[in-house]
Amino acid sequence: MIHVKVQQQNTGNEQLNPMQAQLKGRDFLALNDFSSSQLQHILHEAEILKKQHKNGQQDRSLEGKIIGLIFEKASTRTRVSFEVGILQLGGKPLFLSKNDLQLGRGEPLSDTGKVLSRYLDGIMIRTYAHDTVIELARNATIPVINGLTDLAHPCQALADFHTIKEKKGKLKGLKLTYIGDGNNMAHSLMMAGAKLGVDIAIATPPGYEPDASISKLCKNAAVETGATLQITNNPVQAVQGADIIYTDVWASMGQEQEQQSRETAFQSYQVNRELLKHAKNDYLFMHCLPAHRGEEVAADIIDGPQSIIFDQAENRLHVQKAIMKSII
Incomplete structure (x- = not known):
């Protein structure tokens, strides 16, 4: 299922090429949501970012952005790689365990998605049921990334x-x-x-x-x-x-x-x-x-x-x- 979120007005002079325009505002829930060329673009971007990092260059694409990281499943690589990646791109990660949220006390996921969208610029969630990720994405107005579900591990x-x-x-x-x-x-x-x-x-x-x-x-x-x-x-x-x-x-x-x-x-x-x-x-x-x-x-x-x-x-x-x- 493809979700494209309404984007905030770009206040800079950034010009997006057609592929960047296709991807901006999308959720990253499953690989089937993306074309071959879109996935190739992300892989090419990863090559560039890795070379820049090895050469001591900085890409500050997430400058001023705050990304929420929701974990219902424990993690080593997912948590560390996302937190470090956000920091390297100039953003700030906000770690949220299930016990930190009202989800643990039965608050509807739809309410959580709508509320977090008022505070954050993106959400990564690592959870059990794939339907949880879909419901969160459906109700959030910011991009949602699937960090792992029982059905898929796209990252x-x-x-x-x-x-x-x-x-x-x-x-x-x-x-x-x-x-x-x-x-x-x-x-x-x-x-x-x-x-x-x-x-x-x-x-x-x-x-x-x-x-x-x-x-x-x-x-x-x-x-x-x-x-x-x-x-x-x-x-x-x-x-x-x-x-x-x-x-x-x-x-x-x-x-x-x-x-x-x-x-x-x-x-x-x-x-x-x-x-x-x-x-x-x-x-x-x-x-x-x-x-x-x-x-x-x-x-x-x-x-x-x-x-x-x-x-x-x-x-x-x-x-x-x-x-x-x-x-x-």
């Missing part, structure tokens, strides 16, 4: 594809294989691949496949770029010819009570040296973190020379800065 996926492009020099024509639970990470990687021309293979145990409606959306989006989407229960088949191998925890936040049953179901889906014999020799390994070494991935793989997990983590900062610069 992480876009940072991942930025990292892949850095390492491989391109995106189109590559193959990314995801092994594990068909969760929010799988959903966003599928959509990013479909939009950016990367072939995606997803291997899950039976009963843990990605949401069927999202798979359909991804296949439709892939028609434009020529990307392919494969969903299978066979991890060996999925990793054949893969340039990128990706995995995530078997039990996400809120699924702790399923840990034992999931360990049983996912036993043969560990990313290890034996499985990776079937990938390309120059594969790269990715994980959105936090990771459980010895469960979804063997320690010698995640800590090995072909692992780029910390480059991924760093690039959350630069891509999220690009998102905020583009829409706020």
Whole structure:
């Protein structure tokens, strides 16, 4: 669902190019809301911002802006990368836990969105139900960014594809294989691949496949770029010819009570040296973190020379800065 917010009058002399005009005022809830060219623009902006940062140059695009950060789920990378990114762009972050807001006492989300819009210039929310993000965006008159829901993790996926492009020099024509639970990470990687021309293979145990409606959306989006989407229960088949191998925890936040049953179901889906014999020799390994070494991935793989997990983590900062610069 695409929401375009009414913008305050620009008091400066800034001239927006057509792509900037398309993105300004938008919510960033799911990758399917954006065209391939719009996502490419954000990735290009992230490249520029990262180079500027490394060269000691400053971009003050959020000067005078205050961004609220709502957390119903705990976080390390999301909180730190957003707070640091806002500060680096000249803005001010305002951290809001569920217990800091009247949401924790039952105030309607619609009221919260309307009230916060009177104080803030943008909102990032990390929560459980995707409907929560949609309802907040529907009632806020300022841009809303999805920092994670149980259905999607768009900021992480876009940072991942930025990292892949850095390492491989391109995106189109590559193959990314995801092994594990068909969760929010799988959903966003599928959509990013479909939009950016990367072939995606997803291997899950039976009963843990990605949401069927999202798979359909991804296949439709892939028609434009020529990307392919494969969903299978066979991890060996999925990793054949893969340039990128990706995995995530078997039990996400809120699924702790399923840990034992999931360990049983996912036993043969560990990313290890034996499985990776079937990938390309120059594969790269990715994980959105936090990771459980010895469960979804063997320690010698995640800590090995072909692992780029910390480059991924760093690039959350630069891509999220690009998102905020583009829409706020």
